[in-house]
Amino acid sequence: MTKFNFDDLIKSLYSSLVDPDGFKPFLSKLIEQCNFRSGALIMANMETRDVNIIWMEGLELENLQLFMERLDRKDPLIEELVKAAPGSLIIAGDATREVARINEPEFYRDWICDLDIHYAAGAVLTIEGSWVSQMVFQRRHDQGMFLPDEMDMLKQLIPHMQHAMHLHHIKVDQDKQRLLSQLLFDQIQQPVILIDSTNNVCHYNQKASVFLSKNYPLKVVNRKLQCIKGNKNTEINVAIDECRKNNNTQTVHIKTEDNHVLALTFAPLVKENNSIENGIAIFIYNSEQAPNLDLKILRDLFNLSDKEGKVCCELVNGRSPAEIADLHYLSYETVRTYIKRIMKKTQTSRQNELVAKLMSSPAFYPITSPLNV
Numbered sequence: 001m002t003k004f005n006f007d008d009l010i011k012s013l014y015s016s017l018v019d020p021d022g023f024k025p026f027l028s029k030l031i032e033q034c035n036f037r038s039g040a041l042i043m044a045n046m047e048t049r050d051v052n053i054i055w056m057e058g059l060e061l062e063n064l065q066l067f068m069e070r071l072d073r074k075d076p077l078i079e080e081l082v083k084a085a086p087g088s089l090i091i092a093g094d095a096t097r098e099v100a101r102i103n104e105p106e107f108y109r110d111w112i113c114d115l116d117i118h119y120a121a122g123a124v125l126t127i128e129g130s131w132v133s134q135m136v137f138q139r140r141h142d143q144g145m146f147l148p149d150e151m152d153m154l155k156q157l158i159p160h161m162q163h164a165m166h167l168h169h170i171k172v173d174q175d176k177q178r179l180l181s182q183l184l185f186d187q188i189q190q191p192v193i194l195i196d197s198t199n200n201v202c203h204y205n206q207k208a209s210v211f212l213s214k215n216y217p218l219k220v221v222n223r224k225l226q227c228i229k230g231n232k233n234t235e236i237n238v239a240i241d242e243c244r245k246n247n248n249t250q251t252v253h254i255k256t257e258d259n260h261v262l263a264l265t266f267a268p269l270v271k272e273n274n275s276i277e278n279g280i281a282i283f284i285y286n287s288e289q290a291p292n293l294d295l296k297i298l299r300d301l302f303n304l305s306d307k308e309g310k311v312c313c314e315l316v317n318g319r320s321p322a323e324i325a326d327l328h329y330l331s332y333e334t335v336r337t338y339i340k341r342i343m344k345k346t347q348t349s350r351q352n353e354l355v356a357k358l359m360s361s362p363a364f365y366p367i368t369s370p371l372n373v
Contacts, residue, residue, distance in 0.1 A: 004033040020198045027057040039137040047130040065228045074107035092120040116140045197278035248352040263287035267359040297363035
């Protein structure tokens, strides 16, 4: 019989609502106490069949990529969970494994055998429109099937998980409304991800939501932006640190499977104009199609002249005042005068702050739609 402290688990669960690491510490404790191989909280779309893994413990990022690219629609447990009513506990045991061996040989080989995931349990927590929140736990062959007392514990845990997820969704919606009312990121026609002072993803717009659900190398796992290509995660973390430390923009390039190059531009958020202290906005686009500013939106937002708008575009594209002067046949002092006027109109005091504000405005967008989102 597995030894677990139910009260301790419940305390850890509700602490997740205010923990910067979200539900990850709770999952770790549950997996340890119940002798699970791994576990995850999943959002699955019943219409599009997209699967987003929100929190994960015990699985590698490469396993996640494999599952989302090739195996999610072949998992018999996910298939049952999509059809199950909220609060239902579904167990995948020996019989399910045998069905998978016969009907889904790829899933059986690459998931059950190669990763030694022989037993699984899952439950539907909440249904929000076409999206279903699920919790899933796995066991290796040597850990054995789920025992009756363990299934009873999971059944007792489900109502608490449902309540915690409901509170989590309320908090996310409140944060989203607060962010959208001040930053208007959902008006930007390209993927934008916001991270807070602890480097946790606190919001992403609709374009980013679609982008993350597709087979691009970037995923949000355990509230962190991660790249399937592990060597890029260090580069991303360095860019975040430099962006926050120096209050300037940073860019990281990531090559995709189809040989396109994604550009991630990290822009510090101006604290006076939003409530995310030390927050960063991450703009994602195809590096071959650089982003630009919509001059009409820009003029309307900040009451800029045409020339001031063009200077803004050059600043966002990374050009210095001297380069702008040479490019447009202006004197350096004239460009500096334009920048001072722009700063006054945008209520910024430094050039880095100005660029960050421009990139955080609805006027910032890619020239064409470089990503299939």
